[in-house]
Amino acid sequence: MQEQEEARLWGAHDVSSSKGMKDENFPVGSFLIAPRVRPAVHAYYRFARIADDMVDNAQLSATQKVDRLTALRDVLYGRRRPPAGRADGWSAVVLRTVLQEHGLPLEVGGDLITAFIMDAEKARYEHWSELLHYCRYSANPVGRFLLMLHKESEETFGPSDALCTALQIVNHMQDVKGDLKTLNRCYVPLPWLAAENVGIEDLLLARSKPGVRRVFDQMLAHVDALNEEAARLPALVKDRRMRLEAAVIVALCRRLSARLRHQDPIAERVALTKLDGLRALSWAMRYIR
Structure with missing residues (x-):
């Protein structure tokens, strides 16, 4: 029995895929x-x-x-x-x-x-607060795990949560079309689409309608606020290597957010480049002390 x-x-x-850490959008280990x-x-x-x-x-x-x-x-x-x-x-x-x-x-x-x-x-989100609640479980524990592993103080948790939430949301925006098409999953708040007279079906078109673009910009405005809070994180981290890791990820998240403002994630998958990575590492070197 x-x-x-x-x-x-x-x-x-076993349903595990062969996807590894090198396949992720941001540095892992x-x-x-x-x-x-x-x-x-x-x-x-x-x-x-x-x-x-x-x-x-x-x-x-x-x-x-x-x-x-x-x-x-x-x-x-x-x-x-x-x-x-x-x-x-x-x-x-x-x-x-x-x-x-x-x-x-x-x-x-x-x-x-x-x-x-x-x-x-759950495949749909009605409110921004619902999405933040989801990120509280899907993303924020990752940052806290890394910080606790390095014996960092609880003072780092708030900025880390902001960074992890921002990362999760921009990742959703990168994959907005694929998630809907393949998994029937959408993290864009539905009332925001309705307010712009567009619907979830418009996320499957060849390119973003103006209303969809405005919704994406609204999401990115919230991401910008999260990134402002996240920017405090590197200075709070005592372990030098972890501090550099945090600084690189802060920079990468900002660069991806900027790309999402100027590129259309419906028309193409917006992704970071190797040059973005080098620039993020260069920016992070200010925290090498």
């Missing part, structure tokens, strides 16, 4: 992160990547996604053992061990699962 329950929860196959903590960062990323793959898998129903994500969270919290030989389930065991070794709260992993369950159950 227990074996049948396990089979129902986990399914016959870059060379700026100290070698002593990189294994912990890799374990955290692997856990998050697997959970993301679960919720984006087209072969799983919404109920199956929620059940599997809940099981993954139960493993993280020590309430369940994963099936033998399943790398997806065992990623939570590895992360649990890492978090305990570093004295970090399990919630920095568990909160990510909360966000992925939201993705399984």
